[in-house]
Amino acid sequence: MHIVEGGVVAPKGFKSGGKFIGLKKKRKDLSIVLSEIPCSFAALFTTNKVKAAPVIWNQEIYNNYSKIRALVINSGNANACTGQKGYEDTVLTAKTLAKSIGADQHEILVASTGVIGVPLPIDKITNNIDGLVQELDDDVVSGINAAEGIMTTDTNIKMISVKIEIEGKEIHIGGMAKGSGMIHPNMATMLSFITTDINIDESLLRDTLKEITKDTYNMISVDGDTSTNDMVIALANGMAGNAQIISRDENYKIFYDAFLYVNKYLAQEIVRDGEGASKFIEVNVNGAKSKEDAILIVKSVLTSNLVKTALFGEDANWGRVLCAAGYSGADFNPDKATLYFESNNESILLLEQGLPVTFDEDKAFNILKNNDITIRIELEEGEGSSTGWGCDLSYEYVKINGEYRT
Incomplete structure (x- = not known):
């Protein structure tokens, strides 16, 4: 395994970007991650009974659909405790991005992070999605921009990417996360997004993410608060061209170790950036x-x-x-x-x-x-x-x- 640059755009076929649209007073606050082709995906969500509108939307997709084209994430507003209007705003966000990239709305996952209980300035999001889509790229700067766009009280970006080889095929895993406060085991106020170009059975990917989360994101704590918006999402588009991994064989073990490394690194970076932390x-x-x-x-x-x-x-x-x-x-x-x-x-x-x-x-x-x-x-x-x-x-x-x- 080798560490490489790029974050979520290190894997083949992924583009990303982030920009400032005015949800926060300053710093980027809207990010998009896009795959050229539909992805298999795995996800885990907050255990808090009070769930933000994007969490509810994503859970519906997780339970009823199997292919994803893109993620859209805003910071500065959690869109939590915002009622039916908040849910409608999430759906509109998904529809807007879907139209911009020529996808179905159910191929779009949405995430929000920020202040709870404040109506989402939805026009700022929908009016800027097309422009951000045009700026998406697969270079290192684009990966950094996307990681910056999901930050709230974070003091630094959290991103990583690695390269492994399976049967002569180069496979990349990239990730970015945010989290600084309201962090507690069983999913914290964190967002974590993992991309990979490996070809892997979706049910196996989902089982793997569940197992790894128990020893990574569920083993961190900053302040004992479990948030309303937490999620970890992994997208796999299969563009590395390896024979599909369908069992826990030696090839799977190579992937598992690298996948664990990426998620453990991001979980630890969240804690290192704990609000006000010195240790x-x-x-x-x-x-x-x-x-x-x-x-x-x-x-x-x-x-x-x-x-x-x-x-x-x-x-x-x-x-x-x-x-x-x-x-x-x-x-x-x-x-x-x-x-x-x-x-x-x-x-x-x-x-x-x-x-x-x-x-x-x-x-x-x-x-x-x-x-x-x-x-x-x-x-x-x-x-x-x-x-x-x-x-x-x-x-x-x-x-x-x-x-x-x-």
């Missing part, structure tokens, strides 16, 4: 009775405000970690727990077999001064393990979200 935190649990128990502990530690604030303050308050593990609902014996803080190839033992260890406070402080920190918990209960990613909780997070609408 990237990995929680690694090993030796749990089951993977499910390990996941419960990881998520509980990642979402503990006391853990997050301790790490912001660079305080080795390991008791908060053990406390969060204890109320996670996981079945484990605290007397077998061993706990480490790690960073930059340094590790410090804080708890061993349920008992506190006298440790060097200066060494602990120096470890916690680093930007990337790992909390490792060893339980010696079984074979279950899990890893998740989060960030600290800072003064800046409160400031950003206290002023979000202003």
